[in-house]
Amino acid sequence: MKFLFNSADAYLQQSDWRDFALIKFCLFSMGVIAGILLPPKAKKPAIITAAVVFVATYIPLMVKYGKIVVGMLKGTEQTAE
DSSP: OHHHHHHHHHHHHTOOHHHHHHHHHHHHHHHHHHHHHSOHHHHHHHHHHHHHHHHHHHHHHHHHHHHHHHHHHHTOOOOOO
8 A cells, every 4th residue: 555655646746737637637537427327316416425525625725726826926935735
């Protein structure tokens, strides 16, 4: 398991925003495929769960990004927490 985390850290260090965009598109496409394959009865709970997860992850990401932007505008780069 440690090797898996170390290799993921190495991958992240060697990646730029384009790589992360590709990962996001890949995961989004997987989610669309899963959504299409869900039976009609299960779609509403899946949509609600996805919306909750989206909000719960989007807010902290944007707060962190906002801190970095503010730090750059003030001339002092903020480090990741």
